[in-house]
Amino acid sequence: MPPVTRDTSQRRLQISELVRQHGSVQVTALARQFGVSMQTVRKDLRYLAERGVMARAYGGAIDSSVVGGAPAEPHYETKRTAHLDEKRRIGARAAALVKPGDTIALDSGTTAIQLAEALPDIDVTVVTNDFGVLGALTAKANINIVMLGGELRRKNMAFYGGLTVEALDALHVDKLFLGVDGFDLERGITTHYEPEAMLNRKMVEAARVVIAITDSSKFGKVCLHRIIPVTGLNTLITDTGAPDDITTACQSLGVELLRA
Structure with missing residues (x-):
């Protein structure tokens, strides 16, 4: 020593x-x-x-050599268009779980934007830090929007920081829809950006049900910052390209698996 x-x-x-x-x-x-x-x-x-x-x-x-093989964060416009059909199906499948009177949290991300697009104009409250989600919901007059403030990170057009985390202290939500950058059965759900991981963990604490929404390209990827282990999920919504080991793991861990 x-x-x-x-x-x-x-x-x-x-x-x-x-x-x-x-x-x-x-x-x-x-x-x-x-x-x-x-x-x-x-x-x-x-x-x-x-x-x-x-x-x-x-x-x-x-x-740094340990994470040398970790995937780099793609450009925002690249993420918006990649696997778009899968994200639309996942978004629609997730939106179908939202019921009138629900309070939900939508994590930042392009899949969350597709969920927001698919949400019917019903009496729900949406808590989010994502600028794209806000834009998708603005015209839906029956949806109450709670925007988490903070500093805008233009790399993914979402807000982060101490103010963002503090805003969640007094909030409780029925469902959290959590986007991911990496999903690995051993290393858990991960993201590229440390403040995002911190905010996501706070969202998990505030939620009664935690639902991961991700296309199958994220399986097996590990990013630098861990959010939660897979056991922290209640439900996983993904596309039909998810590998068999994901199905087996969800069954053994008691995580509901929904395919879109």
Whole structure:
């Protein structure tokens, strides 16, 4: 174990070595080991991540070589048009689960936009942080829209940040429709963007039922930031291209599987 040091450059060098040795590090453990605050450790990890030494992860960091094969986040317009037929079917199948009087949360994402498009103009409340979902619902006068504020991330046209997370503290929803960037049976449901993972976990806490909506291209992919394990789902809605191991896993885990 490296000796306790408050010298910034030496501490960062030792953190880098720990990441190489163990593959990952945690903020709380590093703060305790080096006798500094967690805020200081987060600054160290941010500094090292910006220089490619490691990659930030929820609660710590991991060796950048471990995630070298993780898929890069596609451009927004690419995501809007990719697998569009499947997303439309999934959106329509998900919309059919929404009943008058429901309060639902729609996660950001292009599949969520298709769900919003398919929603009938009925008495429901929709909570979302997605600009595209807002646009799809604006003309539906019977739908009450609760837009979560924050800072707009133009890469996926959704709002994130402390304000966004705090807005969920007083909210409870009947159903959460959760989009994903990666879906792996062992590593769970993952996303490219850490603030999105944090917001999604908060949405899960606020929801009575958690429903993942994803086309089959996301299965087997693992992104950097984990949202929840697959066991955290009540229902999975996907297309007919989902592999057999997904069907088997859903059956064994008690996750309802709906194909569109």
